[in-house]
């Protein structure tokens with residue numbers, strides 16, 4: 001029988017987990033003392049937190065522990081990048097039932113470490129408690145390197161709207177998993193299990209003069225709606241600019257043939273969350289690197305439109 005965290009005990013588990021988290025140059029003191037010490041050369045620290053709850057954010061039969069570690073880190077590190085900052089450190093709240101295998105916690109930690117290393121961050125601490133529901137509460141910190149944060153309220157009429165990263169793949173992957181079709185179309189389920197936020201594009205966007213930015217966690221329309229509301233503008237998207245990748249088109253075909261509720265590739269791109277693409281506004285005329293796609297412009301008004309109409313798609317709302 002595999003050992004569980006209940007038999008290993010809290011401090012045994014802490015020792016097992018913290019041994020996996022090496023320091024980076026940003027870390028003065030890592031896990032093990034009452035608190036970690038992280039360098040803040042700019043003296044302003046970007047801080048963000050997101051919870052993941054089993055059953056709501058992930059399922060252990062759909063995602064490996066490594067996948068959940070990758071996703072938990074990515075969801076938080078993307079918020080740091082969306083401020084235009086470089087992620088530096090992560091803190092991990094881990095609440096789990098006593099019968100959780102130690103290997104699950106270790107593999108999860110390995111996923112966290114690997115995703116942090118992709119983003120250039122380190123795990124510097126956390127907490128462990130017993131709980132009936134497996135829950136992960138992450139806090140991520142970041143460094144603005146002296147630059148001002150890119151907020152949600154800076155978009156102005158005339159700005160262009162652009163996006164970098166995946167759109168719709170995670171939601172299509174979730175739909176395939178829900179329909180029991182994940183084995184037939186593995187690309188989207190893989191994107192659902194391990195989103196790949198374009199971390200470096202966040203600070204790069206800040207340097208390019210981004211006027212507002214957000215990571216797409218709940219759906220493109222809903223998240224751009226936060227920029228529209230905070231900036232008192234309308235975000236006018238062009239549907240033709242949202243070109244669906246082949247994997248999304250194929251996933252939609254497979255879902256349709258299996259009789260799943262009809263959703264077009266564009267629906268997934270407009271409403272699907274959890275890819276953690278970055279959506280930003282830039283002054284018109286900004287020369288954007290090729291990984292960015294211009295998808296519309298900022299105009300006077302309110303809300304988000306696609307080809308002039310309010311789209312009939314909704315993003316994720318935990319209580320919706």
Ligand SMILES: Nc1ncnc2c1ncn2[C@@H]1O[C@H](COP(=O)(O)OP(=O)(O)O)[C@@H](O)[C@H]1O
Pocket residue numbers: 049050079217218
């Ligand atoms: N329980 C809370 N207490 C304080 N602030 C919160 C709470 N929940 C959300 N917020 C804040 O509200 C804002 C929007 O939250 P959210 O939609 O979760 O953002 P994101 O999608 O980037 O994670 C963020 O600034 C977040 O820190």
Ligand SMILES: Cc1ncc(C[n+]2csc(CCOP(=O)(O)OP(=O)(O)O)c2C)c(N)n1
Pocket residue numbers: 050051055056057058059075174217218273274316
């Ligand atoms: C088992 C399962 N069901 C449904 C979803 C879909 N889902 C859960 S949370 C979420 C939105 C993103 O999570 P949230 O907690 O809202 O993160 P935030 O927007 O705060 O970054 C989505 C699309 C999922 N990931 N897993």
Ligand SMILES: [Mg+2]
Pocket residue numbers: 049050
């Ligand atoms: Mg959040």
Ligand SMILES: [Mg+2]
Pocket residue numbers: 078079082214215216217
């Ligand atoms: Mg966000």
Ligand SMILES: [Mg+2]
Pocket residue numbers: 217218316
């Ligand atoms: Mg959300």
